[in-house]
Amino acid sequence: MSSARQFLLSVLPSQTGDKTDEDGARVPSVTLTFAQSLDGKIAGVAGRQLILSGSESMLMTHWMRSMHDAILVGIGTTLNDDPQLNVRLIPETLRQDVRPPRPVVLDAYMRLPTNCKLLKNYSDGKGQQPWVFCASQECSPDSESAHAERIARRSTLETAGVVVHEIPCINGTGVCLFQKLFLIFRYIGFLSIPHLLRKLYEQDIRSVMVEGGATVIKSFLNQASQPRNTETPPVVDTLIVTVAPTLVGDDGVGYKVGFPGGELNGIPKFTHVRTELMGKDTVIAGKFI
Ligand SMILES: NC(=O)C1=CN([C@@H]2O[C@H](COP(=O)(O)OP(=O)(O)OC[C@H]3O[C@@H](n4cnc5c(N)ncnc54)[C@H](OP(=O)(O)O)[C@@H]3O)[C@@H](O)[C@H]2O)C=CC1
Numbered sequence: 112m113s114s115a116r117q118f119l120l121s122v123l124p125s126q127t128g129d130k131t132d133e134d135g136a137r138v139p140s141v142t143l144t145f146a147q148s149l150d151g152k153i154a155g156v157a158g159r160q161l162i163l164s165g166s167e168s169m170l171m172t173h174w175m176r177s178m179h180d181a182i183l184v185g186i187g188t189t190l191n192d193d194p195q196l197n198v199r200l201i202p203e204t205l206r207q208d209v210r211p212p213r214p215v216v217l218d219a220y221m222r223l224p225t226n227c228k229l230l231k232n233y234s235d236g237k238g239q240q241p242w243v244f245c246a247s248q249e250c251s252p253d254s255e256s257a258h259a260e261r262i263a264r265r266s267t268l269e270t271a272g273v274v275v276h277e278i279p280c281i282n283g284t285g286v287c288l289f290q291k292l293f294l295i296f297r298y299i300g301f302l303s304i305p306h307l308l309r310k311l312y313e314q315d316i317r318s319v320m321v322e323g324g325a326t327v328i329k330s331f332l333n334q335a336s337q338p339r340n341t342e343t344p345p346v347v348d349t350l351i352v353t354v355a356p357t358l359v360g361d362d363g364v365g366y367k368v369g370f371p372g373g374e375l376n377g378i379p380k381f382t383h384v385r386t387e388l389m390g391k392d393t394v395i396a397g398k399f400i
Pocket residue numbers: 144145146147152153154155157158159160161163184185186187188189191192217218219220222300301302303304322323324325326327328330364
């Protein structure tokens with residue numbers, strides 16, 4: 112077995128399917144993972160996609176994808192990078208034994224372009240059918256035009272091959288922001304991660320790999336820092352970060368952890384599990400506690 116797979120098997124939780132959240136609802140295990148530069152950047156100036164991982168750690172990432180039922184990114188990453196989120200780097204001879212993960216996009220307003228690679232790969236048999244999680248009706252403004260726009264967007268995505276799931280959002284109910292270019296319905300707030308995870312479990316997803324980008328990383332780290340009772344496991348189980356020996360500079364895109372105004376406010380408790388050198392990169396894995 113390759114060293115990347117051995118590394119992953121030693122740091123990822125075994126999939127028992129019995130993880131529950133604070134309210135006792137079943138949820139998938141969550142791995143948060145991304146690649147960063149030495150100065151903590153995940154993308155270049157104005158979000159330009161950077162290939163930070165070298166071939167060895169990138170292959171590890173594709174093995175990691177193959178070990179999860181779903182792979183999740185935000186719509187920001189999807190619009191910016193047009194990612195494939197499949198397992199194409201795994202050698203052909205081993206690929207028949209692995210299943211590509213289900214691509215999942217957090218996309219409150221259903222902005223996913225219908226010519227994206229996720230849909231192309233699905234129609235070419237090179238990836239699973241993508242799922243979009245969008246804001247449910249009660250998060251959207253209650254107007255006829257907003258309702259019609261929602262239905263039209265959903266229909267466009269479904270016709271293109273996307274499965275659309277609706278979930279509630281946080282902090283946004285009923286607040287409308289008019290966006291004249293692309294949306295009539297808009298609210299302030301993000302999709303609720305607890306609702307997302309429950310819905311994923313209901314749809315037979317037992318493990319989800321969260322790849323980014325910056326806003327999604329912050330949201331999941333924030334969730335991992337939420338106070339909970341001692342029997343409840345953290346929302347994010349594992350963090351696996353590839354650190355590339357390169358500097359991007361202050362104008363690159365970083366991610367944020369915690370909130371201003373409190374020393375440990377919003378910073379999840381984290382414990383180191385294993386560090387491995389993969390080619391030029393250092394891959395660090397840890398658990399939230
Ligand atoms: N180096 C690496 O490993 C990686 C780097 N990247 C980089 O990250 C950058 C993109 O990051 P960013 O622009 O922040 O976009 P994200 O991919 O983080 O997407 C953020 C968007 O997702 C939607 N969303 C819905 N619900 C949530 C929620 N609960 N939490 C967070 N987001 C939510 C929101 O859009 P809406 O309101 O429309 O729903 C939000 O603006 C790109 O430059 C990309 O190259 C990305 C992945 C990995």
